[in-house]
Amino acid sequence: MFPKLFSPIRLKGLELKNRIILPAMGTKFTTDSSMTDQLIDFHVARTKGGTGLNIMECTGVHAPSTPGRFFSIAEDKYIPGFKRFNQAIHEAGGKTCIQLWQGSIAVASDPKAMIIVASDMQLSPEYTVPGASHELIAELTECFGQAARRSVESGFDCIEVHMAHNYILHSFLSGGINRRTDEYGGSLENRARFPLAVIRAIRAQMPEDMPLLMRIDAHDDYLEGGLTIEEVIQFCKWAKDAGVDVLDISRGNIISAALKYEVPPIDLQWGFNIENAARIRQETGMLTIGVGRINDPAFAEEILESDKVDMVVIGRGQIADPEFCNKAREGRVDEIVRCVGCNQGCYDANERADIPFISCLQNPACGHEAEYAIVSTDAPKTVLIAGGGMAGMELASILKQRGHNPILFEKSNTLGGQFILAGLAPRKAEMKAAAIHRGQQLQKMGVDVRLNTALTPAVIEEIKPDIVVNAAGAMPIKLKVPGAELANVYSYPEILQGERIPDGHVVVIGGGLVGLETAEYLLHNGCKITVIEMLDTIGADLGSTRKIIVMENLYGAGVDMLTSTKCVEIKPEGVVVEHEGKTEILPCDAVAVAVGAQSTSLPELEECCHRLGIEYHCIGDALKPRRAIDATAEAAKLAHAV
Incomplete structure (x- = not known):
């Protein structure tokens, strides 16, 4: 060709x-x-x-x-x-x-x-x-x-x-x-x-x-x-x-x-x-x-x-x-x-001084070519994986190539996890496509993928695997302030997935990557946007090249961005914030919450494994919400150690 x-x-x-x-x-x-x-x-x-x-x-x-x-x-x-x-x-x-x-x-x-x-x-x-x-x-x-x-x-x-x-x-x-x-x-x-x-x-x-x-x-x-x-x-x-x-x-x-x-x-x-x-x-x-x-x-x-x-x-x-x-x-x-x-x-x-050398979200073996060469196992193990996001797929792929028997459980109807959601943000369709593509590659490899199926203690007891891995990712943090349950409050997943779209003037709570991409998404839908961030920096978790483009677009669209600003209450007429020791209200029609994610812990699986003497691991955002590259790196490290 x-x-x-x-x-x-x-x-x-x-x-x-x-x-x-x-x-x-x-x-x-x-x-x-x-x-x-x-x-x-x-x-x-x-x-x-x-x-x-x-x-x-x-x-x-x-x-x-x-x-x-x-x-x-x-x-x-x-x-x-x-x-x-x-x-x-x-x-x-x-x-x-x-x-x-x-x-x-x-x-x-x-x-x-x-x-x-x-x-x-x-x-x-x-x-x-x-x-x-x-x-x-x-x-x-x-x-x-x-x-x-x-x-x-x-x-x-x-x-x-x-x-x-x-x-x-x-x-x-x-x-x-x-x-x-x-x-x-x-x-x-x-x-x-x-x-x-x-x-x-x-x-x-x-x-x-x-x-x-x-x-x-x-x-x-x-x-x-x-x-x-x-x-x-x-x-x-x-x-x-x-x-x-x-x-x-x-x-x-x-x-x-x-x-x-x-x-x-x-x-x-x-x-x-x-x-x-x-x-x-x-x-x-x-x-x-x-x-x-x-x-x-x-x-x-x-x-x-x-x-x-x-x-x-x-x-x-x-x-x-x-x-x-x-x-x-x-x-x-x-x-x-x-x-x-x-x-x-x-x-x-x-x-970044904290990253020793280059790597790749899609290829954690980059920089580890010698130590991460695929070596077939002489002791195949059955590994149950909870979660079909990037970490779970990377783990299953390497284990399969090495001759192990990974079984991947995903409670939704598609593989890809947070990468699918990330791919719904402006200019990021390639991420969604890549996640879907990796899922297709996994299934072509012959990995046992079970969609619409959660991994449960009963399944563990039935299969009696050698190893269980929690790669279930993270869930959006719910804002814990008065008024957070009001009808004019939206979460970033439901916005990016098109389930509920606010209009008018929207205050986006959270000035990190997810908050800024939510703001851009809403701009495309004709909303006026104000972003508030507790920290003193907007987009602190964005790499410099992506940050340049995102910030250019936001500034060009006239988005107001307020740092060192904390949401203390949400009212039908606006968001009450604290800024420089003063309390004020930011009038708006709707509020979008994008303040990060928290790990999906699966204590029932961990307890079951402990009781049955089964090796248990937790990787990726299920361990601690970070960047996707950290999740795939942990998956690769574990896959080569099995």
Whole structure:
């Protein structure tokens, strides 16, 4: 299937077996910038899964400014590790690329890393980071060149230079960031001087037939005076003359709301950047890679058949399913585990110190490729699972693959749990579809799924299983204030499910993810909205990329959002709140309650198991309401331990 997608393509002296690129994606798989088995295992899994080219994530070229959680090729001591990486990928049948990088302000995640900027940047009233000196520009140029030399010696098949996303080369190139007044600032020619010098330094260290790729933004978003697509096209022509062979067209920056385009969440449409790439390809005549929420093989085939780009990036799609390419090529499309653009495990991991490395809601084995390899059991066990949400389905799937006998009990008429409900919010239909799809995959695997059936002590006594697991999720918290039972009070599930829809002016109690999505849903139904939140922050449980889009929509619609505001009573005419020590009433026609969820405890099952000597576990929201990624991670950990 998909003949264009799986046709070979030649990049100078390098032939790729297909047109699917595994892009550079930050993993946090290192703590000291050196190669790790974890990264190798991650890439080998996707190589065996059929990807055409593996691009090593952004790799530092300048030792003083490379953070510890980023890989480095700034010194010769890193060459042996990269040789090991390349050998493993090549033995698995793949091709490799390294992305050379200096991160500018992005290195601030490591307080020991040197911050380098294009022009003076004031970080506080007391401290301004000076723009790079001429000596430092020359030093960085040499560092890029030497990094290319090490890359060739390490055995990479090609090199990519990172010219996007606010990193140092983009910072010099963009008039929205570069405020210099010397020969490196002002006109596009001046701003391009350092980036072009870097390209020439890299090219000088590469064999003639080795392709040089360049990742570059199609244009700047949300940056006054930033790059236009016409400027990018002109620069790409200069870059071609300097030695670049392939364009990798991205979008976004880390100092504005354009962050949403770097790792686009579910809210953005598939292929949102393809038309930009197509125009740049047409006007430069260069081989071009298209990027931007391409996670479906049929859609990728359509893009290529329409001759808009030459190759496509499928990154998170291959995080969610390392076998994405093989399944697509062999026509097993229904078996693909779909990325839903939640960003919970991939991008959010790079922003949060409490997440050790990237993972995936749909694939908890990401980052655990070696330890979570499917190993058949020699002692099959019968496992009863209460709850057919994401945790229950993940547990049942892995247990079935390992040769155990999971029996899944779901008291409703469908699998998917809270993911089905989440998929009813604006722009999140993919989540509902993914949950339904996982349920269908589970049943095709032959898992014993019993819908409209609750797991009870009587069933446990009848089957006498080896293990019982409570994966029943959580239920909405009921607001305990006077007036909470009034007829003008609605719960978020009944609103999202369309069971009861308020109209007029609605006060939404709860400014977290669920409350904000309920507010958006009601906006689509013509309601005027006020959101109140007890905490001092709106959307505290939203990842940054999704939060940008949700908050833009709410602010754009004129939604009032009140923080540090507590509901103390609901009356027919409005909501009584406490704010800054004062009590007042917010007039409204209706109230929507979205204050979170509480675990579904099943003490009768636990007591039965204790009495019968049966192993009992509780996972996911049934243990403690959190994010869906935590639920599937716990399910995977348990499934591999059985």
